[in-house]
Amino acid sequence: MAIDNQYIYLAESIKYFQPEIVLVITYITGVLLDLIVKKNRNLVGYISIIGMIIAGVFLTFNVGVSQKIFSDTLAIDPFSTFFKFLTLITTILISLMSFSYKELYAPGRKTGEYYSMLVGMTFGMFILSSAINLITIYLSIEILSLSSYVLAGYTKENRRANEASLKYVIYGSLSSGIMIYGMSLMFGTTMTLDIHQINAFFVKGNFDYFPIIVSSVMILVGFGYKISAVPFHYWTPDVYEGAPITITSFLSVASK
Numbered sequence: 001m002a003i004d005n006q007y008i009y010l011a012e013s014i015k016y017f018q019p020e021i022v023l024v025i026t027y028i029t030g031v032l033l034d035l036i037v038k039k040n041r042n043l044v045g046y047i048s049i050i051g052m053i054i055a056g057v058f059l060t061f062n063v064g065v066s067q068k069i070f071s072d073t074l075a076i077d078p079f080s081t082f083f084k085f086l087t088l089i090t091t092i093l094i095s096l097m098s099f100s101y102k103e104l105y106a107p108g109r110k111t112g113e114y115y116s117m118l119v120g121m122t123f124g125m126f127i128l129s130s131a132i133n134l135i136t137i138y139l140s141i142e143i144l145s146l147s148s149y150v151l152a153g154y155t156k157e158n159r160r161a162n163e164a165s166l167k168y169v170i171y172g173s174l175s176s177g178i179m180i181y182g183m184s185l186m187f188g189t190t191m192t193l194d195i196h197q198i199n200a201f202f203v204k205g206n207f208d209y210f211p212i213i214v215s216s217v218m219i220l221v222g223f224g225y226k227i228s229a230v231p232f233h234y235w236t237p238d239v240y241e242g243a244p245i246t247i248t249s250f251l252s253v254a255s256k
Contacts, residue, residue, distance in 0.1 A: 013069035026051025034112025044112035073133040080129040117147040164242025179222020185215035
């Protein structure tokens with residue numbers, strides 16, 4: 001009986017997770033088509049846009065829904081749905097802009113990986129919008145970051161792009177390490193990774209403030225870097241200057 005309930009819960013979770021599943025399928029399809037099709041350089045871009053539109057259609061089914069899925073690690077609610085729509089619209093616009101970006105279509109450069117990674121970043125932002133678990137939050141940020149590291153230096157013959165990507169990786173790795181250590185301290189103090197249970201722990205009171213303050217500061221350092229908040233914004237000018245214009249636009253809007 002318990003196994004049957006687990007299957008029902010899993011099926012219910014998958015039903016609300018359909019937009020993310022479509023993005024994963026779109027990503028894999030784009031990577032495979034980039035390996036198979038050599039002549040049409042825009043094909044993966046078109047597939048990516050179609051996949052994101054389909055994801056948007058499935059996302060409309062989640063409008064007005066308030067549900068926790070996958071063992072309460074993700075929340076489907078109006079807040080997350082709104083930001084998913086905003087992310088989709090931004091990514092589609094950036095993809096359309098990329099078709100006319102001449103530097104991206106330099107001779108000998110594949111563009112399929114570019115559009116596939118945009119979809120990968122979108123998937124990361126979808127998960128982040130719904131995440132209510134510290135580990136899920138961290139993993140979604142890393143999914144987003146790994147694609148952005150590559151896209152920042154996608155025009156690799158440009159020395160500024162190489163510099164931008166390298167700085168982005170180094171500073172990003174440092175901030176990620178600080179953030180995950182802060183999350184581990186938070187878990188060690190509260191004995192939970194769920195942000196609602198962490199809030200309930202704070203409400204009860206009677207806890208040692210020092211590890212909570214240290215872990216909170218470390219987590220804020222990680223988030224501060226990702227959104228280029230002062231004083232963690234020193235990487236931003238170099239990356240924005242060296243990255244392709246389309247990626248600069250994307251990083252300055254969607255990831256924030």
